[in-house]
Amino acid sequence: MIRYALNCQDGHAFESWFANSTAYDKQAKRGLVTCPICGSAKVEKAIMAPRLSRNEDIAVPALPMPPIPQPPSPAAAKAPVAIMSPPERELRKKLKELREHVTKNADYVGPRFPEQARKIHYGETEHRSIYGEASPDEAKALHEEGIEFHPLPILPDEFN
Numbered sequence: 001m002i003r004y005a006l007n008c009q010d011g012h013a014f015e016s017w018f019a020n021s022t023a024y025d026k027q028a029k030r031g032l033v034t035c036p037i038c039g040s041a042k043v044e045k046a047i048m049a050p051r052l053s054r055n056e057d058i059a060v061p062a063l064p065m066p067p068i069p070q071p072p073s074p075a076a077a078k079a080p081v082a083i084m085s086p087p088e089r090e091l092r093k094k095l096k097e098l099r100e101h102v103t104k105n106a107d108y109v110g111p112r113f114p115e116q117a118r119k120i121h122y123g124e125t126e127h128r129s130i131y132g133e134a135s136p137d138e139a140k141a142l143h144e145e146g147i148e149f150h151p152l153p154i155l156p157d158e159f160n
């Protein structure tokens with residue numbers, strides 16, 4: 001016995017059992033294979049492989065692809081830029097002041113920031129203001145340890 005997936009001329013899909021493939025061919029030729037939905041004898045074997053028809057394209061619209069994060073390339077490094085209206089300029093001025101205040105009053109520890117932040121947090125060294133660099137992973141780890149820190153506002157160079 002062999003099972004065929006069949007389509008009639010109206011596109012109804014159904015399945016039918018045959019003794020073998022020759023039996024199907026014979027019965028189909030004699031009009032004995034009929035669609036159970038509309039009774040049409042014009043049936044053909046359905047293509048079993050996934051089929052792309054226009055209807056299916058409409059029924060299953062392609063999902064929008066999430067943006068692929070671009071790895072930073074030093075050669076084509078682009079800085080974020082913005083056009084700012086007066087309220088943003090005012091805010092930016094404050095951010096700049098904050099940044100200047102921090103950089104003036106805090107110790108720069110560079111890439112040792114995570115290590116120094118932990119020492120301060122766990123009381124291994126005196127509490128003081130520091131600033132430096134942390135990778136996203138390091139920042140996440142610090143955050144998970146309950147260490148409070150803030151990203152320094154980054155300002156476009158051309159405005160400094």
Ligand SMILES: [Zn+2]
Pocket residue numbers: 008009010011012035036037038039040
């Ligand atoms: Zn039919």
